[in-house]
Amino acid sequence: MTAKADRVFLLTMLLLDLAMVSGALALAYWVRFQSGWVPYGQYHPWTNYLLMGLAQALLLPPVFGLQGLYRLRRSVSRFDEVYRLVVGLSIVNSLDLAFMSLAARETDVSRLVQALTWAFGIGLVWVGRLLHYAAQGELRKRGFGRQRVLVVGTGQEARIIGEKILGAPELGYELVGYVATNGAQAAEVAGKPVVGRAEGLNELIRKYQVGEVIVAEPGLSHREILEVVARCEPLPVNIKVYPDVFQIMASEVSIGDFNGLPMVNIRDVGLRGWRRTVKRVFDVGFSATVLVLLSPLMLLIAALIKITSPEGPVFYVQERVGLDGKPFPIIKFRTMRPDAEAETGPVWAKPGDPRRTRLGAILRRFSLDELPQFINVLLG
CATH class of the missing domain: 3.40.50.720 (NAD(P)-binding Rossmann-like Domain)
Structure with a gap:
């Protein structure tokens, strides 16, 4: 019963998300061209936005899936879900914008409509999910999917x-x-x-x-x-x-x-099987792209660390415990003096930590010491 109920909840959530995103596009088009609130120089027929809506419908399921938005949870952190929604819809709209720019150059599409679709989408999808969770709760009270x-x-x-x-x-x-x-x-x-x-x-x-x-x-x-x-x-x-x-x-x-x-x-167990494989492919592709783009900055930081603190390593590596209790190395740019842990032992870092190097203070302030974390993602 649980597996069947989860499939029902997942399918209805997906359909509701698609309906809300389509509604966001329709509302954005109405505000831009039919409400009379926003003046325009050239009218765009609604058919110009059919391809945009189709692309959104195709992009949303895999992007939301990779964001963990289709992992059914019995109890959900609302803040975490809103954050994932914002990120997911930002990715969908960015890819949709790129698609329309490349594949539909002859079709006029309002940038304001695209921006409003993103904004309305966040609100409508979130409201839809709140309603969905309320319905889930009522069904579970009655024993469905227990x-x-x-x-x-x-x-x-x-x-x-x-x-x-x-x-x-x-x-x-x-x-x-x-x-x-x-x-x-x-x-x-x-x-x-x-x-x-x-x-x-x-x-x-x-x-x-x-x-x-x-x-x-x-x-x-x-x-x-x-x-x-x-x-x-x-x-x-x-x-x-x-x-x-x-x-x-x-x-x-x-x-x-x-x-x-x-x-x-x-x-x-939601991240097992094919879901885990898809996420891994996405992680590798994304982290590899970021590492290539940021490699000049990372090489510069590495050189500055060796110049300003030549007696220590460039990276700080520490073993942590991750999925299923398996250890893995966490990699960061070194921001402490080489003898920092010898003096105090392994303790949590804190603001204004006197063990930091001068460069390390700058790296931490802007979270640049975290850039090698993409190596962790690439290595799995």
Whole structure:
């Protein structure tokens, strides 16, 4: 039922997005040529904009997909979604503008109509999605597309998560129960049973047909959390971690919202299979293009780092933990003195950090030290 419901929600969301973008184009055309609010020298028939609308309809699904806007989430950060919408529609309109300039040179198209289409599109698509989420919530309250969830932990944090699930039926979760860790002996938590232990998590997922696992146990070590992730690896299950127990990894994983609680998304099966392949192709193409365009600036920065601080390396490389607990190197331009961590150990950087070099202060102020991150993206 969950997979079928997700397909229904995804298809209706896509159709609603296309309808709203088409509506934005129609509204922009009306404002420009028919409302009488904006004077014009030459009238454009509406047929001039058919090709523009068709191009938008073809561009929107893949661009929104790459922006993660068609990954169905039970609880969504509204700010994050608005940001992705703005970026996605900006890409769609930019590509549409380039297409019309190259493929339809003989067709007169108003730049104001294109700009208004972008602005109206943001508002209309967002309103459409709010309505869609409201409809999703009502359907999930009635049991359509309900997903079973296990909470790993039996303490206060696990109880809070369980109460959030039980108190928000619009999220569409069915709380199966709790999974005990570290020798905990509780038989139930907040009226829901403890169904097993973390050592048998994969069997519990299969037995109860669980679609999501939430780890909410502050007593778990970094290694133990990775073991939980590893047990879920062969199974099509999403994993979230209440951030109190995962602060060491919080800077390199995405933060979501769970009915008012922050939640760390460790593993999301929405980025598996062909979606992950498409995103990877996009990432490689985009990062390679950016690196080529920025290579003169990056070479200049590298040279200045060696000139101003010759005793240290150009890049600062640190190992972080990413998708499914796999380590990867994070690469930045070095902004600290070479002996900075020898003095203080690895600590978070802060504004006005005295360990910075003079050039490093400038690089950080304008975030230029982050440019090698495109190398991270290219390497995957």
